[in-house]
Amino acid sequence: MGIDIKNLYVNYGGMDVIADLSLTIPEGCFFTLLGPSGCGKTTLLRTIAGFVQAAKGNIYFQSQDVTRLPPHRRNIGMVFQDYALFPDKTVAENVAYGLRARGESGEAMMKKVRHELEHVGLGHVMDRHPAALSGGQRQRVALARAMVIKPQVLLMDEPLSNLDAKLRIQIRETISDLQREANITTVFVTHDQEEALSMSDRIGVMNKGKVEQLGTPKEIYATPRTAYVADFVGAANRINVTVAEANADGTARIMLGDAAILARNTLTGTSRDGILIMRPEDLRLKPRTSAEMQGLMGRVVKRQYLGGKTSYKLALPDETLINVDSHGDDHDGFEIGTDVIATIDPSKAMVIAS
Amino acid sequence: MIRASDLRAPWLWLSLAALVALLVFIVYPVANILTASVSGDQNGWSRLLADPRGLTAILNALILASVVTCTCVLIGVPLAYVTARYRFFGKSIIALLPLITLVIPEVISAQTWLMALGNNGLITRFLRDIGIQLPTFYGWFGLVTVMTFVYYTYVYIGTVAAISGFDSTLEEAAQSLGTSPARSRMKVMLPVILPSILASALLVFTMVVGNFAISMILANRLPLLSVVTYQAAVSEGGAAPVMQSTFATVSVVMVMLILFLNRWIVSRGRFEIAQGRGARPVPITGWRGAVIGLAASFIVIVSLVPLAVIAVGAFTVSRGPVMQWGNWTLANMERVFINAPQPLVNSLIYAGAATLIGICFSALVSYLIIKKRNAVTPWLDYISSIPLALSGTVLGIGLVVSFNSGWLPLTGTATIMVLALLVRRLPFGMRSAQATLHNIPNSIEEASISLGSPPLRTFFKVVLPMMGPAIASAAILTWTTSVSELSASILVYSGGRETLTIQVFRLIGSNLMAYASAYGLVLIAVIIIPIIVATKVFKIDVFASK
Numbered sequence: 058m059g060i061d062i063k064n065l066y067v068n069y070g071g072m073d074v075i076a077d078l079s080l081t082i083p084e085g086c087f088f089t090l091l092g093p094s095g096c097g098k099t100t101l102l103r104t105i106a107g108f109v110q111a112a113k114g115n116i117y118f119q120s121q122d123v124t125r126l127p128p129h130r131r132n133i134g135m136v137f138q139d140y141a142l143f144p145d146k147t148v149a150e151n152v153a154y155g156l157r158a159r160g161e162s163g164e165a166m167m168k169k170v171r172h173e174l175e176h177v178g179l180g181h182v183m184d185r186h187p188a189a190l191s192g193g194q195r196q197r198v199a200l201a202r203a204m205v206i207k208p209q210v211l212l213m214d215e216p217l218s219n220l221d222a223k224l225r226i227q228i229r230e231t232i233s234d235l236q237r238e239a240n241i242t243t244v245f246v247t248h249d250q251e252e253a254l255s256m257s258d259r260i261g262v263m264n265k266g267k268v269e270q271l272g273t274p275k276e277i278y279a280t281p282r283t284a285y286v287a288d289f290v291g292a293a294n295r296i297n298v299t300v301a302e303a304n305a306d307g308t309a310r311i312m313l314g315d316a317a318i319l320a321r322n323t324l325t326g327t328s329r330d331g332i333l334i335m336r337p338e339d340l341r342l343k344p345r346t347s348a349e350m351q352g353l354m355g356r357v358v359k360r361q362y363l364g365g366k367t368s369y370k371l372a373l374p375d376e377t378l379i380n381v382d383s384h385g386d387d388h389d390g391f392e393i394g395t396d397v398i399a400t401i402d403p404s405k406a407m408v409i410a411s
Numbered sequence: 412m413i414r415a416s417d418l419r420a421p422w423l424w425l426s427l428a429a430l431v432a433l434l435v436f437i438v439y440p441v442a443n444i445l446t447a448s449v450s451g452d453q454n455g456w457s458r459l460l461a462d463p464r465g466l467t468a469i470l471n472a473l474i475l476a477s478v479v480t481c482t483c484v485l486i487g488v489p490l491a492y493v494t495a496r497y498r499f500f501g502k503s504i505i506a507l508l509p510l511i512t513l514v515i516p517e518v519i520s521a522q523t524w525l526m527a528l529g530n531n532g533l534i535t536r537f538l539r540d541i542g543i544q545l546p547t548f549y550g551w552f553g554l555v556t557v558m559t560f561v562y563y564t565y566v567y568i569g570t571v572a573a574i575s576g577f578d579s580t581l582e583e584a585a586q587s588l589g590t591s592p593a594r595s596r597m598k599v600m601l602p603v604i605l606p607s608i609l610a611s612a613l614l615v616f617t618m619v620v621g622n623f624a625i626s627m628i629l630a631n632r633l634p635l636l637s638v639v640t641y642q643a644a645v646s647e648g649g650a651a652p653v654m655q656s657t658f659a660t661v662s663v664v665m666v667m668l669i670l671f672l673n674r675w676i677v678s679r680g681r682f683e684i685a686q687g688r689g690a691r692p693v694p695i696t697g698w699r700g701a702v703i704g705l706a707a708s709f710i711v712i713v714s715l716v717p718l719a720v721i722a723v724g725a726f727t728v729s730r731g732p733v734m735q736w737g738n739w740t741l742a743n744m745e746r747v748f749i750n751a752p753q754p755l756v757n758s759l760i761y762a763g764a765a766t767l768i769g770i771c772f773s774a775l776v777s778y779l780i781i782k783k784r785n786a787v788t789p790w791l792d793y794i795s796s797i798p799l800a801l802s803g804t805v806l807g808i809g810l811v812v813s814f815n816s817g818w819l820p821l822t823g824t825a826t827i828m829v830l831a832l833l834v835r836r837l838p839f840g841m842r843s844a845q846a847t848l849h850n851i852p853n854s855i856e857e858a859s860i861s862l863g864s865p866p867l868r869t870f871f872k873v874v875l876p877m878m879g880p881a882i883a884s885a886a887i888l889t890w891t892t893s894v895s896e897l898s899a900s901i902l903v904y905s906g907g908r909e910t911l912t913i914q915v916f917r918l919i920g921s922n923l924m925a926y927a928s929a930y931g932l933v934l935i936a937v938i939i940i941p942i943i944v945a946t947k948v949f950k951i952d953v954f955a956s957k
């Protein structure tokens with residue numbers, strides 16, 4: 058069941074938190090809302106759930122307008138950051154709760170409960186109370202509780218942020234598996250880009266109550282449409298530049314001091330000023346020779362050895378600092394103070410409007 | 412702002428219904444009191460200014476409250492300090508203190524002190540036999556003594572909590588900077604715990620001002636605000652309630668001022684109390700340990716005197732006012748259970764109904780206030796805390812004045828008895844319910860709703876069970892305080908509707924101490940048995956919400 062959001066406005070006390078937001082989430086899609094704190098992710102999710110009332114606009118589940126439908130009639134499954142398990146009920150009763158609300162009971166219901174709990178690997182803790190479970194187990198119970206009612210839509214608000222790094226990766230996989238198997242339309246909220254990139258079919262990057270860019274993880278990462286998206290998804294070096302020459306093949310030639318660099322050109326019209334975006338891991342370092350004039354001339358001012366890679370900070374001739382991550386053999390081979398040249402594949406660098 | 416979606420949910424309608432109930436049973440009586448002092452052709456205020464006895468009564472109440480507050484601080488703070496910081500012989504019996512204040516009704520305390528130190532008291536007679544003449548217990552001496560031993564525990568409890576929460580590393584830091592241990596304590600700890608001490612002292616002040624039972628029994632000819640208020644209410648009878656309303660207004664204003672002061676102190680104090688590691692009590696032995704142990708035990712034993720005297724008195728033969736100490740009988744008990752059991756029955760019914768209704772109302776209204784805010788709920792919050800500013804006497808007057816006749820005549824019914832208990836104890840139930848609800852995250856309810864459970868069903872299936880333990884302990888506290896309520900119920904009761912406390916009070920008035928002891932002992936049993944059952948059988952932490 059797909060979700061369609063049309064010109065949605067949500068406000069708190071007169072202030073628009075979501076303004077004129079439209080979004081289509083296809084059926085069976087794992088959709089992630091990604092954005093910094095306070096951008097309105099939770100608000101949007103809770104509006105889809107029905108806990109927050111839209112001021113204007115409509116929300117459709119498939120073709121049904123649910124904008125005015127109270128949350129308990131929307132047939133959604135929800136997973137919360139703080140698990141929200143009922144502390145006075147056993148694990149089995151927690152999972153059975155939604156089924157009971159739908160009038161089910163008896164052995165048939167218990168069978169579903171058991172099956173769902175076994176599915177998340179918790180068949181052995183059915184009779185415990187939530188207080189006797191670990192954080193990871195609690196979130197699995199919450200997941201089972203949401204899935205057992207076969208919801209039309211699964212909504213999750215930062216379900217992994219209370220877990221430690223290892224567990225986070227485990228539960229991530231559990232969630233992905235369950236979602237694929239049930240082929241259930243899912244909206245997942247996070248501000249963790251790695252989570253977003255690894256789990257999603259599609260990502261919406263949010264900024265100040267608007268979706269700034271919509272696309273597959275690869276599109277979002279490789280071709281950010283704005284400096285904001287580039288910055289938020291992955292690290293990016295941003296340099297204000299003026300395009301010296303716009304080529305017919307869609308590349309732009311940019312002069313940085315005496316050196317030139319080629320980048321993908323996304324500027325339209327006659328505009329020449331833009332921002333050059335380069336990810337630290339796409340830059341390659343070489344010792345500087347006098348002949349080489351393609352790339353960024355710089356001097357190493359900081360070096361951080363991180364095991365699998367080394368992070369360098371380079372000072373460009375105008376003292377702008379950029380970050381370069383070096384991989385491969387001997388990646389920590391440049392001493393502080395060395396003059397280097399950093400090159401980049403023209404398809405990986407790009408100029409976007411400022 | 413009220414949205415269309417609010418009208419569909421039940422919450423707004425429930426809020427409005429609760430608001431109507433609170434307006435009728437709290438705001439309307441209070442408004443009646445405030446207006447009745449100047450209604451008609453008589454102005455209570457000019458009569459008050461011309462009445463030296465009335466003015467003296469107000470002054471005396473202030474003096475008494477100040478003196479008792481000081482004595483309570485002098486006893487409560489050191490006792491709290493030694494119990495929080497030291498371990499010594501006999502410390503465990505001090506743990507009984509909170510229990511004692513809660514379970515012994517004030518009327519019984521006054522009675523038993525009178526039986527020990529009154530004109531015909533046990534100790535008075537003993538000392539007289541060996542040639543020592545005590546001053547009369549009626550008046551200042553008795554009032555200050557009894558009130559001190561009844562109220563110092565409030566200071567004790569407040570101070571213990573503050574000292575246990577105090578971060579002792581601060582003290583160590585001060586010491587490491589070169590101040591002596593005693594000086595570091597004064598310099599670092601005192602400012603931090605001072606707000607708590609002040610807050611509990613002010614609480615004592617308001618309780619003394621509003622105190623009815625002890626004042627009535629011991630003031631004798633000394634005019635006191637609460638006594639003259641009651642006397643005005645009795646003497647004005649069905650006539651225009653001018654003077655009683657005037658005195659009641661004075662009391663309300665006085666208590667309100669203190670409550671605002673208290674609130675201000677508490678709100679300032681919140682910034683200063685540092686969360687941290689409390690100091691572990693250190694053992695103290697030798698002669699200092701013995702002295703502290705003895706002093707602490709003495710205070711506790713004195714607090715326990717009422718229980719002992721009443722237990723003995725209940726089984727002692729008497730002829731009229733004369734107690735024949737040493738001669739035992741079951742006749743007094745027979746009277747309580749067989750000849751005149753009505754007060755016992757009344758107490759059980761009225762306190763039971765007040766507890767049941769009060770707890771349901773508090774749970775629901777607190778839920779509305781905390782979780783389902785709308786335009787009405789802040790008013791529910793304000794109005795339901797009004798009874799905190801009303802002494803029992805004031806509340807009783809308000810109810811009588813409002814429901815004596817007119818559109819809702821309740822005088823003489825059991826309803827008005829239940830109402831008096833209910834309104835008086837409402838703030839306690841509300842406070843406890845609100846504290847628990849604050850600890851239930853909103854996501855729990857949303858989880859239930861998202862699983863398809865409608866809001867009302869969610870409240871009953873999820874929220875209420877989670878509030879369960881707190882509700883149970885609040886119910887028991889409401890029960891104990893309702894059973895011992897006197898000052899409001901004595902104004903609204905009519906023949907045949909006496910409760911145990913009213914009965915004890917009347918018997919003391921007639922100087923029938925043996926019968927009073929018997930009813931008193933049953934009264935204490937009615938209070939204690941539920942506490943024991945709750946803690947031992949149901950494992951409820953009764954004092955958790957205190």
Ligand SMILES: Nc1ncnc2c1ncn2[C@@H]1O[C@H](COP(=O)(O)OP(=O)(O)OP(=O)(O)O)[C@@H](O)[C@H]1O
Binds near residue numbers: 093
């Ligand atoms: N109940 C509320 N009343 C008023 N303002 C609110 C309320 N809830 C959220 N806001 C405001 O709405 C904006 C969006 O909040 P929201 O909770 O949706 O952010 P978020 O993207 O989920 O952030 P986070 O990553 O920190 O969870 C914030 O500026 C917040 O201050």
Ligand SMILES: [Mg+2]
Binds near residue numbers: 098100
């Ligand atoms: Mg959020």
